[in-house]
Amino acid sequence: MIVSLPGVYKPQEDTSLLIDALSSQTVTAASRVLDLCSGTGALSIAAAKAGAGRVLAIDISRRAILNVRLNGVFNKARVEARRGDLTEAVHGVLFRHRREAA
Secondary structure, rough: OOOOOOOOOOOOOHHHHHHHHOOOOOOOOOEEEEOOOOOOOOHHHHHHHHHHOEEEEEEEEHHHHHHHHHHHHHHHOOOOOEEEHHHHHHOOOOOOOOOOOO
């Protein structure tokens, strides 16, 4: 269940597409997920529930960060939420996409 506070971008079709793409990936405890412009954190919650070891949600809105944290608690999902402008909140932290061997 995802709660949307007033004034926070609600999950829409693009969120569903990203969650579908996530579900087609191998997610393990070694996986690190970065959710930029996270809104309610629906994608972050999905990544945490899929088994990602570290999920970091970034949004410029204080209300969105509160919303991500609430949804983490409601869904018993471990998500770190930081307020910031795109990647400024993760300066120095690396997130890489690894392709699986064919």
